[in-house]
Amino acid sequence: MIHLRAAGFLSIALAVAATVPASADWAEVRRAFDDGDAVALVAALQPLAETGDPDAQYNLGILYDTGQGVPQDYREAARWYGMAGDQNHASALYNLGLLHFEGKGVERDEVKAIGLYRRAARYGDADALSSIGYMFLHGIGVEEDQLEGLAFFLLAAERGSSSGAHNRDNVLGRFDTNDFAFARARSRDLAAEYPAP
Secondary structure (H helix, E strand, O other): OOOOOOHHHHHHHHHHHHHHHOOOOHHHHHHHHHHHHHHHHHHHHHHHHHHHOOOHHHHHHHHHHHHOOOOOOOHHHHHHHHHHHOOOOOHHHHHHHHHHHOOOOOOHHHHHHHHHHHHHHHHHOOHHHHHHHHHHHOOOOOOOHHHHHHHHHHHHHOOOOOHHHHHHHHHHHOOOOOHHHHHHHHHHHHHHHOOOO
């Protein structure tokens, strides 16, 4: 399965806490978050996002994606994710890929989605690796290749992706020992193509 990253107000904490620069503007973001005030959070993030801060752009994208503090607007979410993604923000690239995969706010485009997942994975997003594997497993946007899918799941799980581990465990019974050995070797090749951050 492919899952939205940071779906829900609580998940903003992960994005904000992990990337909070020391500034008065970010202190305002933190205060709004701690107060659970989504409207104030939008107001605090907006000027930061407009000045080009990729973390603020990503978080604003989440708020539009999930409809917190603003009306839900996938097109606006895609715009903010796109701006952050232009600065190689891995999570923004991943979420923008999800919007293209699902056709929310943008035209459904599975080929574009896998391209965005690949970019996100190159910048260290382990869940993007799992999503790439899912697409190979089911032949979505790429030619179906179940062993390639398994290889991506193995690498995603190794990098800490719970969806990668879940997907790996769900498909392991389809493969024999030789297939698994091949996929394991292929996952090592993929690790060189998608280095850990």
